[in-house]
Amino acid sequence: MSNSGCKKFLDEEDPTNLSPSSFYTLPEHAEAGIAAVYSELRFIGGGAGIFSNNWQMFDAPSGIQSTETAQNSDLNNLYSLIYDGSNLHINQNWNGFYKVIAQANLVLDKVPGINPMDAVQKKRILGEASFVRAWAYFYLVRLWGDVPLILKPITSPSDPNFAPARTPQAQVYKQIVDDLVLAEAAGLPFMDASGRTSTAAIKTELAKVYLTMAGQPLNLGAAYYKLSADKAKEVIDYSTSNPSSLGLFTSYAAIHNATNDNKIEHLFGIQYNDAAGAGNPLQSSYLPLHQPLVSKIDGIGTSIPTPEFYASYEAGDLRAKNREGYFFTDYYTDGFKLPLINRGKPFIFKHFDLVANGTLGVEGTSRSDLNIPQIRYAETLLIYAEAQNRA
Template sequence: MQRIKHILVLTALLFAGCKSVLDVQPKGVYSTGNYWRNQSDAIDGVTGIYNVLLEEDYTGFNEFVFDNCSDDQVRGGDHDYDAVIEDFTYDASTYSVRVGWRWKYETINRANNVLIYVPKIAGMDDAIKNRCLGEAHFFRAFAYWRLLLIYGEAPMVTEDDVIKSFYNKPKVTADQLRAQIESDLLAAADQLPETYDDANKGRVSKGTAWGLLCKLYMNWEKLDKAIEFGSKVVSNANYKLAPNYADNFSVATGNNSEMLLAVQTVDGNGYSDFITYHAPRNWNGWSFFYPTKGLVDEFETGDPRKNICIMQPGDQVNIGTGIATYEASTSWSGYHYKKFCAWKPSGGLDYSLKTPLMRSADIYLLVAEAKIRLNGPGAGDAEIRAVRQRASATLPVVTNGGMKELMHERRVELCGENERHQDLLRWDKVKLVDIAAIYNQPKRAYDGTVITRGGAARKFAKPKNYYFPMPQQEIDRSKGTLVQNPNFQ
């Protein structure tokens, strides 16, 4: 993945022909007509898809803003416009609602070009060609997945549309998006390898596609299919849980068997803003995401994940050049996420730390949830136990676990990884929780007081706040082709 640094040149492509909802400006001297010549071009073109993940307005930062809606974290930093995300008063012009749209369609655009042109390259190694096509299918699915979760409905652009220069398209339904995601992920799983050598670690694999299929089917309420594809991850040693929970949040061990998808960065090459946004401001960061007391209190006594995940008042933190004491005044809540921070011995943040986007532990717990919901308490014990025992062999063993135990485990295992709000939405839609009641409780700081900025109780409106409005600027550019979500008209 160190090839990313060379892709800064390749991104000059931005692959010609984009307009309207894609809103991408062609740059540089390359075009689709003179670029796709050989295997090296194909590999670099695919690596250019990964490169989009580095964008600040995509998974570099903005995607994680949406979990400020949850009860687990509160916004920090100086983006006052993110307050409306947190309190559900956003509209179609809100900055955080609109800026990520472009990068999802940029991902789709690059994937479409790979799917159009790579099959035409003569002399490619078949395994490399299949891998390239599988990666393109996966990332197109991933971009549509994020569009689905955030907007519910969105325009769908595929290879045929690119060939016909048909970009100004109306939105499709959530089920149509799900069907496209499913199709792409099945194709990806068929074409991708199970594992990679050290030189290619960090690329998506069959397990990555199976994992996202599991997540898709849970969103779709196809629980039996979620178990089928999630079990392909759980039963495959290539995707086993890392020996230690902390391995997932270490520079040295981030690309382990459990990390199904992560933003790949190497300090000095391929910069991502993710760590900067999470680290304390006085220790080289920008302090934008603060855990709440509710999340911190969810950890059981003796659960080592608490100290791995959370900085608390009085903690001694290695900031590379020495040991510093974390103070409550460092954040509005008195907490920071420790799991997303790393420092170099020479000083400064270590940008070799990966941004986790999907881990096997997530899939283990989704399989457990689907089994519990289909077959009752106890059906998911094996998967819950595997995750807990990996955290610590001294944690009480779950026996006859139900949704209460499953919800707890997901909350602590995946804290800060952009899953909590989506979990609560999914559970609310099938009446397992009342998200409005949860969000009507204030967010509290370490000392039990209501957090002064972003901590007030909020009103969640159903079904309006299940999704965000489509960006108004995209509707305007479509000249009437796109129609706003009726809840925001």
């Protein structure tokens, strides 16, 4: 018996072992694929070692932020302007953006071959994937300049793109524009309260890309300033005609109210939903280290503004208004009781979730659904103002 066997039976493939080639066969697979693309965006709020998150790579070199903990050596190196390939924050952002791109590439490569599938649905999903890929490459090219331009799935170590060379910035920018133009033509809703890609987000991102291409490092000049202004104006014109669906919030506090996610001023954001196991992880980062300001969330004080930056705001500037603008200097005991606890220095209120952290008379839930905004209508207006002025 030991010398006889059922080789055919033993070699049978497991039907539950899915691969990209076997998975992308139904419209439902296309929807799952684009959901995976959006899910990858959350790496930005993810952890980067003890008392830190990936987002701090963008803030640390600004000189306007510090930390109360000083226990994360990678973060300390960023604050000291020491940047190298061993830094966890740098690695996680580089890898994170390319993971987003890899998921988008799968969708863009596999979904066109799904048949039968509703043509409108297919066009929408391909448009969304094109936008997100452009969003990721736009970050990469601004952070690192020439970067590998990978547009197809990498399936094995023998793939030529497994260790790709860097692509000149001009070519990367051309691909970003091509992706955004394709997304713009996909027939997506102008605003989308579900958090999926909207035409308003695509047009604003394209206007921002044109504005960037007009200046350093490509220096394409007046023609691209005009392209930027014209594209931003399309969003502004829609807002003028549809003020109830697209515009500015009446107060800055509304921006960090989770009930306003994906509405009015929010054109595109990184989505969080605590009930689905994907809550916003940043709340503790902005709370003072081990202080009784919130009853259910222990602050780690990993990201706080410098006193000099806080003092640079003029008296009466609403951006510096306590517990409304960018900062807070005092908060309620345990997040919901008097007296106020004065910390004597500013902390970041910009991403403060009142539902999670609490407000007077209402204890916080510790569960945050607050999105991380990526594109707001306020930015559309600023892009238009600069581009029109320079065109």
